[in-house]
Amino acid sequence: MLLVIDVGNSNTVLGVYQDQKLIYDWRVATDKYRTVDEYAMLMRQLFQLAGISFSDLCDVIVSTVVPSMQNTVEGLCKKYFQLVPYLVGPGMKTGMPIHYDNPREVGADRIVNAVAAYDQSRCALIVVDFGTATTFDVVSADGCYQGGAIAPGIGISADALFERASKLPRVDFLQPGQIVAKNTVNSIQAGIFFGYLGLVEGIVSRMKVEMSQSPLVVATGGLAAPIAAATPVIDRVEPYLTLEGLRLLYERNKK
Ligand SMILES: Nc1ncnc2c1ncn2[C@@H]1O[C@H](COP(=O)(O)OP(=O)(O)O)[C@@H](O)[C@H]1O
Ligand SMILES: CC(C)(COP(=O)(O)O)[C@@H](O)C(=O)NCCC(=O)O
Numbered sequence: 329m330l331l332v333i334d335v336g337n338s339n340t341v342l343g344v345y346q347d348q349k350l351i352y353d354w355r356v357a358t359d360k361y362r363t364v365d366e367y368a369m370l371m372r373q374l375f376q377l378a379g380i381s382f383s384d385l386c387d388v389i390v391s392t393v394v395p396s397m398q399n400t401v402e403g404l405c406k407k408y409f410q411l412v413p414y415l416v417g418p419g420m421k422t423g424m425p426i427h428y429d430n431p432r433e434v435g436a437d438r439i440v441n442a443v444a445a446y447d448q449s450r451c452a453l454i455v456v457d458f459g460t461a462t463t464f465d466v467v468s469a470d471g472c473y474q475g476g477a478i479a480p481g482i483g484i485s486a487d488a489l490f491e492r493a494s495k496l497p498r499v500d501f502l503q504p505g506q507i508v509a510k511n512t513v514n515s516i517q518a519g520i521f522f523g524y525l526g527l528v529e530g531i532v533s534r535m536k537v538e539m540s541q542s543p544l545v546v547a548t549g550g551l552a553a554p555i556a557a558a559t560p561v562i563d564r565v566e567p568y569l570t571l572e573g574l575r576l577l578y579e580r581n582k583k
């Protein structure tokens with residue numbers, strides 16, 4: 329079995345693949361202060377619930393956008409799985425030329441998403457990932473990573489409003505019945521939901537103008553589904569895009 333790990337700024341998503349098939353997936357908080365042993369305990373419990381054990385793993389592949397978590401994950405793999413993980417980053421064959429001023433600067437998760445989406449569709453793409461940040465990544469029809477945009481994520485945007493305005497409560501990310509809202513909670517929901525929808529539609533349509541080919545727009549991440557349901561600009565939602573990309577990169581790099 330292959331373990332794939334995507335360390336995001338808020339959450340770490342783990343998946344176990346048997347051959348091409350994702351058989352288990354979990355989401356745990358990314359906590360820089362948790363030790364290797366603490367993560368091992370957590371993993372052991374998740375594995376136990378799934379009825380598998382550490383010795384079932386043959387390899388691990390990891391992408392992280394939190395540099396200090398790299399040591400923790402490597403330590404976990406060495407001490408508890410007796411494995412050296414494959415790391416997405418400089419030196420890994422992606423099969424995708426990176427057209428970014430400094431290719432080392434692009435977030436590993438953005439590359440992984442781009443590789444997965446291109447493998448699935450083989451056409452020009454915009455990939456939108458709703459995480460701590462919302463990332464927009466452009467891939468050309470011939471499979472080159474062209475760059476993109478980074479916007480503050482939905483969760484942190486809403487948190488900023490709640491933290492800085494004394495009378496405003498934290499609200500769920502939901503589409504209110506009307507945009508001319510009649511109470512505080514609905515007013516915030518209207519501002520965040522429709523404001524974010526406008527951000528997504530605005531960036532995607534401007535990217536389309538700048539691209540020479542008409543792209544397929546693929547979305548992933550926690551809040552991709554409610555956004556996609558409310559706008560025609562997202563063609564497809566792929567909840568496991570990053571895990572799929574990690575599996576593909578493992579296949580392309582395994583020794
Ligand atoms: N139901 C929800 N309502 C509001 N925000 C949410 C909801 N679900 C997820 N989020 C937000 O999505 C972000 C986390 O997404 P995640 O995919 O875990 O990010 P990352 O990959 O950066 O770790 C957080 O900012 C969180 O607040
Ligand atoms: C843009 C990101 C913060 C997104 O991270 P996430 O929301 O998945 O936690 C991450 O991909 C990152 O740190 N990128 C480095 C900068 C860049 O991609 O240019």
Ligand SMILES: [K+]
Pocket residue numbers: 336437457459460
């Ligand atoms: K992510």
